[in-house]
Amino acid sequence: MQLFNPHIAKQAIIHPSTYTYARLVSKAQTSTMALPTCSPSPRLDRFGQAMESLYGNFSSIDDPPNWIPPPRSGGHRGRYLWTDAFGVVNFLTMHSEYRRTGNDTIGDDRYLILAGRLIETVHDILGRTRDGHSRLRGATDANPLSGGLRIGKTDAHGTDGDGQYHHYLTVWMFALNRMAKASGDVKYNRQAVELAKAIHPRFFVDRAAARPRMIWKMSMDLSEPMVKSEGNLDPIDGFVVFRLLQATAMEAGDGAVLTEEIDDYRRTMERKGEHFVSSDPLDLGMTLWTAHWFSGRERWAADLAGKCFEQIYNLFEINQYLERNIRFRLAFREFGTCMGIQCQSEMNAEKESVDLKCYSDAIIAAWDPYMQLSISDDLTPVDLRPITRVMYASALIPGAFQAGFLGREPIATPWE
Structure with missing residues (x-):
């Protein structure tokens, strides 16, 4: 087609x-x-300097499994979902690059471990209410991502306040998928699938119709839309990232876990027709x-x-x-x-x-x-x-x- x-x-x-x-x-x-x-x-040195400006001096971390990421990501309680998603993927780049170039003077898997610790920290902060007292609605200790993940906006209310963005969530799912591939631990992809299934129906209007549409921004608990317009790239983001998650799941023997969701994105893309490519650089x-x-x-x-x-x-x-x-x-x-x-x-x-x-x-x-x-x-x-x-x-x-x-x-x- x-x-x-x-x-x-x-x-x-x-x-x-x-x-x-x-x-x-x-x-x-x-x-x-x-x-x-x-x-x-070299670029790798500047890459590392940029990362350390957010996450601290990596060579001075004596106990990576217990590392606590500094609250420097520019969001609520120091965490911002987009920034930290890039941080996770960048840690995986460092893990691979230093080993590939022979510049891994530390000689361990610390960048992989730091990526895991950043993931845990984001889930613990952005997967909870702003006061930190409880998980987001729908989430449990057994399924901590079933309530989605907050953006991490510093303000709680308003159209530019905290909530959940579809495109931030898909970037985080991608980061989890890359962590699964880099570490060989499929639990990270399963976390991404859990998150995908939790947030997907909340961002759709008339999901069962032939021409569904999407919502740009939902409230922190996913109970109501904050911005009802449809994001330009959201359907394509979902279509691509969910297919990556499903491919990894199938390779691990988990089956075609996101087929219905992927079809929702496909129908939304068909409704929109030829994709508009923005001149905005990002x-x-x-x-x-x-x-x-x-x-x-x-x-x-x-x-x-x-x-x-x-x-x-x-x-x-x-x-x-x-x-x-x-x-x-x-x-x-x-x-x-x-x-x-x-x-x-x-x-x-x-x-x-x-x-x-x-x-x-x-x-x-x-x-x-x-x-x-x-x-x-x-x-x-x-x-x-x-x-x-x-x-x-x-x-x-x-x-x-x-x-x-x-x-x-x-x-x-x-x-x-």
Whole structure:
């Protein structure tokens, strides 16, 4: 079944010239203000520095199994679901990268253990009411994720207050799935499936109808909608992440545990028709990241990746995005673009013809000096620093966000 209108992804691939690359980096390094000298440290070093700015000095942790993550994630009681989801995946990247490069001077599985401790801490804080006295409605000690997970907003009330976002929850499910793959412990994928089954019906309206629709934001206890509009990327997020969870479950012998839920997303995507690709850098990057999981074998995802490439070209070449004053840009949103570009570029068999990495390199070149200075107050609001730092690390090295980075991926059931 074809969801989108015919549009071959390879026809939309941009081939930036050497001149284009040089011009982009030059613009990034000279636009609007003088930049400090870039650090010559390798990307993995800068990756680690960004992570330590949130989670502390890793080499000084004497007892990783009892580590308590510092409350620095920028949310309520120090935890914010999006930031910590990226933190978990980044820990898995560090675990793999240090072993792969032979730079693991610590010589143990501490990054894997720290990822597990961060998961436990998030479940214990964001899986409970704001006062910490009880689990969210529907959750029990045996099933701690059956009430979902709070966003972690600092304010309790209002449309921008605490609640539950579908797209935050799917990123957390993805982090749990990656933890299952990196550790070999399927309990993490089972936790993700538990969370998926708990929150899924709450975010749907007319779920049993031929044309269901979704809700952007639910209350903390999932009892009522806070924002009734439908997120642009939510159906595709669910369709992709739930298929990854189910593929892992089937490989572990748990069966096709999310078939009905996956079909709900499929019907929602069909109702929406051709997917709108936003020019917002974060939405654009996350769309490309989501598509890369299936762009090599399913037409809908290849078409979507092609539309993303067109939007990237328009953003950087037609609209001259990198020439904008950096004071009016948000680094973490651009880091989402970097991650999406790198994941998709690595998946294509003809790297020489799809090398869009010059754009992600130009973004890194623009922001790297400021990240090395830990981001000055006049560039990024204090409450955005944690998300900026953790996404900076993911932009430098997407690692475990990328399909195949942790080894062979279980084959998801093809979309019929």
